[in-house]
Amino acid sequence: MQPIVVQHIHKSFGSVKALHDISFTVEEGELFGLIGPDGAGKSTLFRILATLLLADKGNAYVNGSDVVKDYRSVRRHVGYMPGRFSLYQDLTIAENLNFFATIFSTSVEENYELIRDIYEQIAPFKDRPAGKLSGGMKQKLALCCALVHKPRVLFLDEPTTGVDPVSRQEFWEMLKRLKSKGIPILVSTPYMDEAMLCDKVALIQKGEIMQINTPAAIVAGFGRQVWAVRAKNMYHLLKDIRAFEGTHSCFAFGEFLHVTLDTDESALQKYLRPLQHEDLVIRPAQPGIEDSFMQLMLEQNETT
Numbered sequence: 001m002q003p004i005v006v007q008h009i010h011k012s013f014g015s016v017k018a019l020h021d022i023s024f025t026v027e028e029g030e031l032f033g034l035i036g037p038d039g040a041g042k043s044t045l046f047r048i049l050a051t052l053l054l055a056d057k058g059n060a061y062v063n064g065s066d067v068v069k070d071y072r073s074v075r076r077h078v079g080y081m082p083g084r085f086s087l088y089q090d091l092t093i094a095e096n097l098n099f100f101a102t103i104f105s106t107s108v109e110e111n112y113e114l115i116r117d118i119y120e121q122i123a124p125f126k127d128r129p130a131g132k133l134s135g136g137m138k139q140k141l142a143l144c145c146a147l148v149h150k151p152r153v154l155f156l157d158e159p160t161t162g163v164d165p166v167s168r169q170e171f172w173e174m175l176k177r178l179k180s181k182g183i184p185i186l187v188s189t190p191y192m193d194e195a196m197l198c199d200k201v202a203l204i205q206k207g208e209i210m211q212i213n214t215p216a217a218i219v220a221g222f223g224r225q226v227w228a229v230r231a232k233n234m235y236h237l238l239k240d241i242r243a244f245e246g247t248h249s250c251f252a253f254g255e256f257l258h259v260t261l262d263t264d265e266s267a268l269q270k271y272l273r274p275l276q277h278e279d280l281v282i283r284p285a286q287p288g289i290e291d292s293f294m295q296l297m298l299e300q301n302e303t304t
């Protein structure tokens with residue numbers, strides 16, 4: 001049985017099409033990423049899968065149960081960490097955890113094995129109110145709360161947004177360990193580097209899936225040469241390159257611009273020369289998943 005099956009889901013809020021014809025499946029033990037910027041529709045999809053919102057059209061099954069007809073069964077078997085942490089700020093770590101265990105008619109002791117690795121990191125602060133924890137600790141507590149009833153499927157909506165880089169890295173290590181215990185995980189993130197840590201990803205933008213594949217296959221399918229370009233005044237460089245008629249795409253990527261061309265690189269050199277950019281560097285770069293995302297976005301914008 002495929003633990004998550006999504007078939008042709010549509011959802012609008014008034015004139016806003018939050019989700020348009022979304023379909024994908026998550027396999028047993030898979031870490032599946034929904035990758036997209038703010039407003040792409042990720043949280044709306046989680047709410048539908050977690051039975052908190054009805055789709056306008058389409059079907060979804062979690063652990064074999066229909067999210068509408070069998071919503072009680074779905075709720076029992078899903079661990080859901082919503083975008084904004086759903087912790088009770090005035091309750092301590094221990095009280096939050098006990099509360100979530102109790103509403104699922106279980107106890108922390110009964111399922112301690114599953115959360116032990118994560119809980120031990122926050123246990124020294126167990127009497128501290130959740131509202132007084134750092135972002136990274138809140139995130140660990142929220143994950144423990146989502147796991148405390150031993151769910152069969154885990155939904156994590158932007159679990160690392162607003163969390164420091166070290167905690168982000170630790171969090172993905174924890175996800176890898178949970179995955180190795182056989183729990184399928186659907187996780188969303190706006191961070192492209194995190195996409196590379198998933199088994200499979202759906203790139204989502206404006207409520208539509210632009211591509212689904214393994215991160216490696218998405219990168220390998222990027223069919224253009226990427227040029228990394230830098231100069232002293234990056235703002236003017238960006239403007240100039242975007243104004244060049246041979247430019248296919250140009251966006252900021254760390255301390256460089258990533259540029260793809262409809263012409264060869266020497267034409268870009270020739271165009272830039274009279275513009276006298278100081279410290280100009282143009283060199284070939286390996287495409288990454290961010291390049292694929294930008295490319296797909298460009299194509300989507302051209303067709304809408």
Ligand SMILES: Nc1ncnc2c1ncn2[C@@H]1O[C@H](COP(=O)(O)OP(=O)(O)OP(=O)(O)O)[C@@H](O)[C@H]1O
Binds near residue numbers: 016017039042043158
């Ligand atoms: N209850 C609602 N009423 C009206 N519009 C909504 C509602 N919920 C979501 N939307 C709109 O639907 C679109 C998708 O929102 P959604 O929250 O699912 O995106 P997201 O990818 O999770 O991004 P974010 O991280 O910003 O929440 C957005 O345009 C949003 O404004």
